[in-house]
Amino acid sequence: MKTYRSTLNVIMVPVLVMLVFGIIASFFIAENEIGEEIPIQIKIFLGLVAAMLLWILLDTNYKIKENQLLYCSGPIRGKININKINKIENVKTWYVTSILKPALGSYGLTITYNKFDDIYISPKNKSEFVAELLKINPNIQIIA
Numbered sequence: 001m002k003t004y005r006s007t008l009n010v011i012m013v014p015v016l017v018m019l020v021f022g023i024i025a026s027f028f029i030a031e032n033e034i035g036e037e038i039p040i041q042i043k044i045f046l047g048l049v050a051a052m053l054l055w056i057l058l059d060t061n062y063k064i065k066e067n068q069l070l071y072c073s074g075p076i077r078g079k080i081n082i083n084k085i086n087k088i089e090n091v092k093t094w095y096v097t098s099i100l101k102p103a104l105g106s107y108g109l110t111i112t113y114n115k116f117d118d119i120y121i122s123p124k125n126k127s128e129f130v131a132e133l134l135k136i137n138p139n140i141q142i143i144a
Helices: 012-026 040-058 126-136
Strands: 002-005 060-065 068-073 076-081 085-090 109-113 117-121 141-143
Touching: 002 126, 012 040, 040 060, 060 126, 076 109, 085 126, 109 126
Parallel strands: 085 141
Antiparallel strands: 002 060, 060 068, 068 076, 085 109, 109 117
16 A cells, blocks of 8 residues: 655644644633633633544645545545546646545646546655556546
8 A cells, every 4th residue: 555645735834833832822711802811611612622623633635545546634524436537637736626636736637537526635755656556447538
């Protein structure tokens, strides 16, 4: 089984890190600017948001196992039968029309499978990743 980590967006990662640290810092602030104590429910909610963001940031990857492409991005997990993949398109813009995007990078791949399903992913080594998929299913159409 081969694992591929996701690329990281140059802008998104610092923003996520600052957001997580800001949320964690809010736990150490006893009062807001008007002197009221911050409710524990808000602190718990902010802690859960920070944990979710860290989970996504640290656990976004793709695995090729036998004839399955397994994807994972925090709580988003799934698998695609590689033999059902029709085409792979190299995405060179920030805007992507795929609904499912278990990716942290801006420039990745849109994989179309079954009849109308697609997913956007951003493996670090795109050429090696595509080559591995083509070994399993040489009928995949590649759009550069």
